[in-house]
Amino acid sequence: MATAIITGASQGIGACIAKRLAKDGFDIAVNHFPSESDQAKAAEVARECEALGVKAVCFAADVSKYDQCEAMVKAVKAEFGTIDVLVNNAGITKDGLMARMSEENYDAVIAVNQKSVFNMMKNVCSVMMRQKHGHIINVSSVAGLYGNPGQVNYSASKAAIIGMTKTVAKEFGSRNITCNAVAPGFIHTPMTDVLSDELKAKMLEQVALKRYGEPEEIASVVSFLASDDASYVTGQVIEISGGLSM
């Protein structure tokens, strides 16, 4: 059985990706931030994955910390034997106009959204190299493609992920490892639920499909990139934004 590890999978898009990959037949490693509430939510996600007939195990790790990622990847390999798919989904926002943004809020977002991707890819790639196959999917954002006022930290982290994706695709292509990114637009999740109605309406003006995306609509593209149907796709960024950029 093939195994997929999804970071930040206790809720939102990550939880949805975990369940979609379980439906596709992957055993699932559900990463969650090491807190009691995340653990409880992740356990529910794992239960829902197992109800689809696969094995699912929760792994607590703060993915911004290299040593925790290293230990988690070792634990996942020991539990499942292989790591076939890595989805770097964990992310946070700490928004504010740059003039007022603290250095602390800049560094925190870079650590969770960007450094985590290095932490996970470095450790998982050494497993995938030995297996001579693997698919990595990194969750970027339209903010990384086009910028977004109030998100200089977030945009920087998500743009960096695109450069990292293309670099890893080139470095590991000869080892039969693909690395792609998805760039979601405005998606219904706890991350966007907190935005004001005024801001939500303003954002939708720019979306051709005139609605928010659903987490399932991100998970279906990740499912494709994790499958053999995408075996000749690497180093690409797939925008999933309802036509935001036209």
Ligand code: NAP
């Ligand atoms: P979400 O509901 O806030 O989920 C993010 C998940 O990541 C949470 O479970 C969170 O745990 C976890 N996480 C945060 N820091 C972590 C850490 N250090 N270690 C491990 N896990 C951690 O957000 P979402 O909307 O589903 O976003 C998922 C991804 O999609 C993110 O990378 C986000 O940037 C990206 N994205 C979202 C949208 C959108 O419109 N929603 C658009 C573009 C891109 P906690 O709850 O404990 O923080």
